[in-house]
Amino acid sequence: MILIDCSSGIAGDMFLAALLDLGADENKVLRAIDKIGELITEVGVRIREVKRRGIRAKKVDFYAEGWPPMEGEDLVNYVERCVEELDMSDEARGYAIKVAETLVEAESKIHGEAHLHELGRPDTIAEIVGASVALDDLRAFDTTVYSTPLAVGGGTIETSHGKLPVPAPATLEILKGFPIVGGPVKQELATPTGASLLVNIVDSVTEFYPMMKPSRVGYGAGERELEIPNVLRVVSGEPLDAMREDVLIIETNLDDVPGEVVGYAIDRILREGARDACIIPMIAKKGRPGQILKVIADRGNAEHLARVVMEETGSLGVRIYRCERIVLNREVVPVRVSVDGYEAEVRVKVAGSFRVKPEYEDLREIAERTGKPLRVVMKLVEDKLRELYD
Incomplete structure (x- = not known):
């Protein structure tokens, strides 16, 4: 598992530098960035160690000459051309393209057209391609990636x-739907x-570190002190047998909704991405039977x-509150049975030594x-599973 600690914000160069400091293959990343030079124009890279408030961190700087003007479509095309030439997984290739598309879509939404200005450098x-290669080398696409809420600064x-x-x-x-917090300084x-690199790789956001056994830590430095x-x-x-995570509970009282509507509502809620949904019987006002x-x-x-x-049940409002839960780590493994x-092949959920x-x-x-x-x-x-897992 991987945790991205965003308590001091995030930038593309910081993310790439942190991944390199975490152990990503530096030569693979440099070869990937060299590919940009073969296809477009040469990009120089300098990787060094610096200190920020006494903390040692890696710093990545880029420089180039004769860079052509770049529109949104150019960014996506350049990234596509680069990753098609590289030896990387399909997941990493798709991630790089999605990051570029997310940037262009945000610029178009805000300005009405994808003039990249500061992003057209x-x-x-280099940050998109380099980070994608580094994540692939660290096998981030094969594990769960967590993040803390993103500090965005102020001013x-x-x-x-x-x-x-x-x-x-x-x-x-870009950060719509992603938990953020202002501060802790008046800077960007x-x-x-x-x-864009963050929202397209994170599986879950947690206020506190999840239960884990840390093995490596990487630090990527920003430009300023x-x-x-x-x-x-x-x-x-490594994750522990169980982990603690933050979720939100959404609930509402129902006392005049037909059972068929409630059943359909639960089906749609699950299709729309809910972790789980259930109905709890209750006695409502005036002794009427109802459900939560x-x-x-x-x-x-x-x-x-x-x-x-609210759409499916006709409820006029819902309650939302934070809840912390502890869940067993689980995996789904195929088991052949006769x-x-x-x-036939049966998919089996295995949760540590507790449940199969x-x-x-x-x-x-x-x-x-x-x-x-x-x-x-x-x-x-x-009976077959007991033979395998007992």
């Missing part, structure tokens, strides 16, 4: 559009490139799910194909 492509910044509030409009557009702490250590910290490690619809949601999706709840000569549970849909398919009762199939499969 060589370091934007104002000078741009080609004049003086703008922090976070910059494009940065804020989150750049559009850094924000601030009142706080201007570094991005990235931590990799309870939904577990991630922070980034809670507002959307709240609207879905039932009356019928060979076959997927219902796979059991149902076996029951339908063999003509055996579901409870008999379930017993046969569970």
